[in-house]
Amino acid sequence: MTTQPTTQVFDADTVAKAQELMARYPQSRSALLPMLHLVQSVQGFVSQEGIAFCAGQLGLTEAEVSAVATFYTMYKRRPCGEHLVSVCTNTLCAALGGDEIYRRLQEHLGEDGAPLGHEDTAGTPGEPGSITLEHAECLAACDLAPVLQVNYEYFDKQSPESAVELVDALRRGEKPQPSRGAPLGDFKSAELQLAGFFPEDEQTFRSQVDGPSQAPETLMGARIAANRGWTAPAMSDAPLPEVEKK
Amino acid sequence: MSDPLTPVLTKRWLSPNSWRLSTYEQLEGYTALRKALRGTPEQLVQLMKDSGLRGRGGAGFPAGVKWSFMPPNEDKPHYLVINADEGEPGTCKDIPLMMADPHSLIEGCIIASYAMRSHHCFIYVRGEALHPYRRLNAAVREAYRAGYLGSDILGSGFDLDITVHAGAGAYICGEETALLDSLEGRRGQPRLKPPFPAAAGLYAAPTTVNNVETIASVPYVVNGGADWFRKMGREKSPGPKIYSISGHVERPGQYEAPLGTTLRELLDLCGGMKDGIPLKFWTPGGSSTPMFTAEHLDIPLDFEGAAEAGSMLGTTAVQVFNETVSVPWAVMKWTKFYERESCGKCTPCREGTYWLAQILERMVAGRGTAEDIDTLLDVCDNILGRSFCALGDGAVSPITSGIKYFRDEFLALCESNKRELVGAQA
Numbered sequence: 001m002t003t004q005p006t007t008q009v010f011d012a013d014t015v016a017k018a019q020e021l022m023a024r025y026p027q028s029r030s031a032l033l034p035m036l037h038l039v040q041s042v043q044g045f046v047s048q049e050g051i052a053f054c055a056g057q058l059g060l061t062e063a064e065v066s067a068v069a070t071f072y073t074m075y076k077r078r079p080c081g082e083h084l085v086s087v088c089t090n091t092l093c094a095a096l097g098g099d100e101i102y103r104r105l106q107e108h109l110g111e112d113g114a115p116l117g118h119e120d121t122a123g124t125p126g127e128p129g130s131i132t133l134e135h136a137e138c139l140a141a142c143d144l145a146p147v148l149q150v151n152y153e154y155f156d157k158q159s160p161e162s163a164v165e166l167v168d169a170l171r172r173g174e175k176p177q178p179s180r181g182a183p184l185g186d187f188k189s190a191e192l193q194l195a196g197f198f199p200e201d202e203q204t205f206r207s208q209v210d211g212p213s214q215a216p217e218t219l220m221g222a223r224i225a226a227n228r229g230w231t232a233p234a235m236s237d238a239p240l241p242e243v244e245k246k
Numbered sequence: 247m248s249d250p251l252t253p254v255l256t257k258r259w260l261s262p263n264s265w266r267l268s269t270y271e272q273l274e275g276y277t278a279l280r281k282a283l284r285g286t287p288e289q290l291v292q293l294m295k296d297s298g299l300r301g302r303g304g305a306g307f308p309a310g311v312k313w314s315f316m317p318p319n320e321d322k323p324h325y326l327v328i329n330a331d332e333g334e335p336g337t338c339k340d341i342p343l344m345m346a347d348p349h350s351l352i353e354g355c356i357i358a359s360y361a362m363r364s365h366h367c368f369i370y371v372r373g374e375a376l377h378p379y380r381r382l383n384a385a386v387r388e389a390y391r392a393g394y395l396g397s398d399i400l401g402s403g404f405d406l407d408i409t410v411h412a413g414a415g416a417y418i419c420g421e422e423t424a425l426l427d428s429l430e431g432r433r434g435q436p437r438l439k440p441p442f443p444a445a446a447g448l449y450a451a452p453t454t455v456n457n458v459e460t461i462a463s464v465p466y467v468v469n470g471g472a473d474w475f476r477k478m479g480r481e482k483s484p485g486p487k488i489y490s491i492s493g494h495v496e497r498p499g500q501y502e503a504p505l506g507t508t509l510r511e512l513l514d515l516c517g518g519m520k521d522g523i524p525l526k527f528w529t530p531g532g533s534s535t536p537m538f539t540a541e542h543l544d545i546p547l548d549f550e551g552a553a554e555a556g557s558m559l560g561t562t563a564v565q566v567f568n569e570t571v572s573v574p575w576a577v578m579k580w581t582k583f584y585e586r587e588s589c590g591k592c593t594p595c596r597e598g599t600y601w602l603a604q605i606l607e608r609m610v611a612g613r614g615t616a617e618d619i620d621t622l623l624d625v626c627d628n629i630l631g632r633s634f635c636a637l638g639d640g641a642v643s644p645i646t647s648g649i650k651y652f653r654d655e656f657l658a659l660c661e662s663n664k665r666e667l668v669g670a671q672a
Binding site: 137181 | 250252253257259279285286290295331334336337338342372374376377379381409410411412413415428429433472473474477478486488492498499502515527567576579583643672
């Protein structure tokens, strides 16, 4: 295992968490993806120290870790804002207004007439109210298009106006409730959860888990069926098939 | 004949707090597990074969047959890996399922693991799906406390651990061998097959990769039996299926109907085309399935029906576009998606999607040339069947089907550089 001078950035708690991640898998390298999420929960991006930290923990070279970190879009190589706003601009969302939402946010968050670029940050990264903007691929909420996410929580059926209001609220330090998801935190806290670490306190965890998840669209078919009395065929208790003993 | 909608997987979603263990247990939850544990693994594999349940992740491979590829011995550990990396454009069924009813997936995982002699199951959830990931983690925690997971499950002597794992943003990880590489902590790039995962999968050990909707169906098949399952759908594509309808319809949403339901029937259910603007084109199962048009309203949407009509069932992600949308524009947007998501491992896909996107962008920008259509089709021909995995094949689907049905729109971009695009980008 290589030793790297990363202890000042990553404290004993982070080291303990990294060790815990490795113990979750039959082979420690499987912990690399969660560990990179963990690194982002500390620094708000994957820094060179973060790469060295993962390499040191896992006994990999920095090149091996870099190869992985640069492959996945969720690992950011520059410091992110307090919030990450991801606008779906894949075809279906785009046709329903996603492209226009993204364009409006680029202009609205840009400075001196220059639109904000993909993965650029409005404000100082890490400071309250700072926002990193990105266009995202299909976010798997097409029945609720156009959608965007803030720190990976869903804001459904957006318009350019609602999206501008949303980012203004974020800049004012407010935390609007997602359409579906837990009460809004920040990018780093989302990354900690993606690393697999949830609030110790059961009540806090439960309040996040119980955050809303079902839009009317989600339940559309089930509700129509219930209203019209349509059901799947009734089940009778069928025995498991007989098979010859091997 | 079954009813037009047959909620099985989606039925419990209507209950308050449907994601909690207490709700699940009140609604027959974990009864299939008890029944399965009284049987043998061989019986469960046979049941899955009898039911005809086909993989819900897009390929439609019979689940029971896939399970039977796992070796009967346990010389190496066996793994069950759930593909919850939902990312095919248009697809939005697994994410609501994991949010609304995570225990049905977990119960399915336990039964499937028992059937395949696996003692460690991984659920690979797309990273952007934070709330489903959170709900699954909470459900796994509940299941451990209740004795459905861990050692000696319900006194059966069977042990199982489930690890919920978050990805990090890469469409290619929905390809099962790329998913395994990713789960091993590597770049998510597909592996050469054979060996297939049942021979050498995760950590080179016998592995089965199944989709969320497939495994969540398992408890119902165990409780209801193969004959019950076959009362829905068609001979070769039995069972209910979640059709995710999005786009220009009055009531988009999740509609669980028997396999073989047509778009005409689905449009009836979702209130028809939005504002009465006519249908132009649609995908039966995500952007990688060749598009259909208004001529295909009566195609039975099952694995055979979609294939016979020149497309694929895919994930039953029905994206509906009306006459206001330009086909070349839509195709260009999808192509840019494949270009970004190409993993870079093989040349036809990496270079081909890059050039396809360049040409389409130029055409849509009004600078098309007379050769562009031929060049597009030529590049597609060099990707289809020549790329390392199905991503490349999927990338050419929108282009070849778009040109097949809407050649005039592409021609217009070549012949008249000034003609304006009709469409949603305005």
